[in-house]
Amino acid sequence: MPNSFEVSGRTPAGSRVEHLSGDIGLPEAELLRLFRAAFGGVDTLWPANQRWLLWSSDKLLGHVSVQRRWFVVNKQYFEGWFVGGVCADPVVQRSGIGTLLLRQAHTDLTLQELGFAVLNCGHPLVGFYENVGYVKISDRALYIRDGKLALDEDPALAISFKQGFDVTALMCEAFPFGFDF
Numbered sequence: 001m002p003n004s005f006e007v008s009g010r011t012p013a014g015s016r017v018e019h020l021s022g023d024i025g026l027p028e029a030e031l032l033r034l035f036r037a038a039f040g041g042v043d044t045l046w047p048a049n050q051r052w053l054l055w056s057s058d059k060l061l062g063h064v065s066v067q068r069r070w071f072v073v074n075k076q077y078f079e080g081w082f083v084g085g086v087c088a089d090p091v092v093q094r095s096g097i098g099t100l101l102l103r104q105a106h107t108d109l110t111l112q113e114l115g116f117a118v119l120n121c122g123h124p125l126v127g128f129y130e131n132v133g134y135v136k137i138s139d140r141a142l143y144i145r146d147g148k149l150a151l152d153e154d155p156a157l158a159i160s161f162k163q164g165f166d167v168t169a170l171m172c173e174a175f176p177f178g179f180d181f
């Protein structure tokens with residue numbers, strides 16, 4: 001069931017966050033508009049199990065999604081969330097939307113079963129993610145793209161949602177994110 005709640009702070013007046021599980025009720029046209037504005041050249045929706053959307057009136061201004069995945073690190077299997085599609089509309093960037101959506105996602109995920117989330121980002125954004133609790137687990141990332149292994153020289157970061165899970169267990173030479181889209 002979609003779940004909406006009011007937000008406050010530096011975000012645009014009347015903002016609210018919507019939490020979606022699965023793709024029922026997905027506002028495809030608004031998402032594509034936001035992705036094109038924030039990432040440029042994107043014309044697909046990333047598959048996701050859960051999304052957090054920030055709306056101001058009927059305008060979509062921010063998005064965070066997670067996908068459930070298995071990761072094999074240092075010969076151990078870990079099931080966690082792969083965070084993707086983190087963005088805020090360029091018109092309202094640096095007004096706290098990205099931070100707010102990630103914090104809300106973490107609050108919701110902490111109440112769920114899996115113990116951690118991982119993501120991959122460019123070097124300039126490491127501080128942004130560290131501010132909301134992520135720590136670096138690798139200097140680079142490993143993907144499967146078009147059936148081939150691809151190494152990205154972008155850091156991998158992780159956050160724990162459970163006291164018993166220490167993200168240092170995920171530290172490795174190149175974090176294996178798996179399939180890329």
Ligand SMILES: CC(C)(COP(=O)(O)OP(=O)(O)OC[C@H]1O[C@@H](n2cnc3c(N)ncnc32)[C@H](O)[C@@H]1OP(=O)(O)O)[C@@H](O)C(=O)NCCC(=O)NCCS
Nearest residue numbers: 038086087088093094095096097098099120121124125128
């Ligand atoms: C990255 C992004 C999601 C950040 O969202 P946002 O709502 O603009 O960020 P916030 O206002 O919550 O930022 C909080 C703090 O994080 C840091 N930060 C945010 N964006 C940053 C950037 N582009 N570069 C460096 N630091 C950044 C700053 O310290 C900022 O605080 P300040 O504004 O007081 O200096 C947004 O800029 C965006 O959509 N960028 C384009 C898409 C993208 O690159 N997504 C990330 C994919 S990994």
